[in-house]
Amino acid sequence: MTTLRQAVVWDLDGTLIDSAADIAAALNALLSAHDLRGHDVARVRGMIGGGVAKLIERGFAAAGDPVSTLSASDLAPRFLEIYSAAPTVRTKLFPAAAETLRSLDEAGFCQAICTNKPEAVSCAILAQFDILRYFTAVVGGDTTAAKKPDPLPLRRALTLLGVGPEAAVMVGDSAVDVAMARALGMPVAAVTFGYGGCGPADLGADALVDHLDQVPGVLKTLAPASLQVQ
Ligand SMILES: O=C(O)COP(=O)(O)O
Ligand SMILES: [Mg+2]
Numbered sequence: 001m002t003t004l005r006q007a008v009v010w011d012l013d014g015t016l017i018d019s020a021a022d023i024a025a026a027l028n029a030l031l032s033a034h035d036l037r038g039h040d041v042a043r044v045r046g047m048i049g050g051g052v053a054k055l056i057e058r059g060f061a062a063a064g065d066p067v068s069t070l071s072a073s074d075l076a077p078r079f080l081e082i083y084s085a086a087p088t089v090r091t092k093l094f095p096a097a098a099e100t101l102r103s104l105d106e107a108g109f110c111q112a113i114c115t116n117k118p119e120a121v122s123c124a125i126l127a128q129f130d131i132l133r134y135f136t137a138v139v140g141g142d143t144t145a146a147k148k149p150d151p152l153p154l155r156r157a158l159t160l161l162g163v164g165p166e167a168a169v170m171v172g173d174s175a176v177d178v179a180m181a182r183a184l185g186m187p188v189a190a191v192t193f194g195y196g197g198c199g200p201a202d203l204g205a206d207a208l209v210d211h212l213d214q215v216p217g218v219l220k221t222l223a224p225a226s227l228q229v230q
Contacts, residue, residue, distance in 0.1 A: 006223055007163045008104060008215075009154060009186075010135075011172035012115035012122055013048050014194030016097045016212075017129070020045045021090035026083035027059045030075065036063040045195045049174040051116035051141040051148075052076045084121045088128045094193065096213040101134040103216060112157040116141035116148050116176070136161050149179035154186070169222050171215060178203050187222040189215065 013019045021041050028038030039047075039062060047058040056079055057072040067075070104111060111134050115122050119140030126132035137160035139153045146152040158168060170181035173194020181188035190196065190205035191212070201208065207218045 006108075006219075007110045007112065007158070007161045007168035008219065009112045009114050009157050009161075009168055009170045009181075011170075011174070011177045011194075012113050012117055012125075014045075014173035014196065015171060015177075015191050016094060016101075016113075016131075017091055017125065018094055019087070019091040019125070020048060020195065022087055023048055023055070023083065025086070025089070026079055027055060029082050030056070030079050031059060031063050033078075034060075034065070036060065036065055039063070048195045049116060049148075049176055052079055052118065054116075055079070080118060080121065084124070087121055087125050091125065093129055093131070094191075094212055096211060098129070098131055100212045100215050101131055104219075105134050107216070109219075110136050110161050110163065112137040112139065112161050114139045114148065114153050114157045114170075114180070118142045148176040149183070151180050151183040154180050154184055158184075167223075169219055171209070175203055178205050189218050189222065 010016055024041045024044035027044060031038050047055050053072040053076050056075050057067060057069060060067045113122060113135050117140055119138055119142055122140045123132060123138050137157050139157045141147045144152045144156050158165060165184040165186045168186055170177055170186050170188040173191050174196045178188050178190065187206045189207040189209050190203045191209045196203055206222055209215055209218055
């Protein structure tokens with residue numbers, strides 16, 4: 001049996017970490033500084049996944065004060081300052097996240113993160129939960145010139161992993177994850193507990209995952225047998 005390296009590229013928010021409460025707290029602090037009312041966590045969940053500027057744009061629009069894309073980008077550094085000061089107060093790993101990453105690592109898979117969250121705070125959060133060591137690469141929303149759903153960050157992740165798209169599977173929670181993987185012809189699994197916005201079944205993923213401990217089994221069904229790591 002061949003033992004070619006096989007890779008898993010993970011989304012972060014809504015897939016490995018349940019980060020909505022800390023993101024909501026930072027967004028609400030920013031809204032409050034502009035004399036606007038905040039949103040509850042459930043509402044903010046649906047705003048996550050497009051990167052910081054998109055979150056701000058959605059947050060201000062929902063508070064009744066739409067800001068242009070340009071000023072959402074202007075507000076991004078302040079949001080990031082607030083968020084980066086306390087990114088793991090209420091954030092938790094989803095059940096079995098650490099165990100799944102460890103078992104895939106032990107089975108010989110190489111793993112990367114491809115998130116629209118900025119790279120530095122993503123690495124800080126992964127380190128905080130002691131799972132940074134499982135990733136060969138962390139590609140954030142500010143790492144390349146484009147964000148998901150553009151395939152550029154996924155290409156960067158694969159380059160850093162040293163594999164082609166035929167040897168990798170994407171695991172995410174949103175339409176942007178599915179679209180990005182499709183653009184490179186990569187199989188994609190979607191978690192059903194994430195921040196996807198639409199129903200998981202509507203994402204058009206190749207497989208659905210209700211619990212992260214199902215991921216190793218799902219990888220077997222999605223990856224060509226010739227690439228399976230023994
Ligand atoms: O939108 C964000 O900031 C991050 O979201 P992601 O980790 O799901 O890409
Ligand atoms: Mg996500």
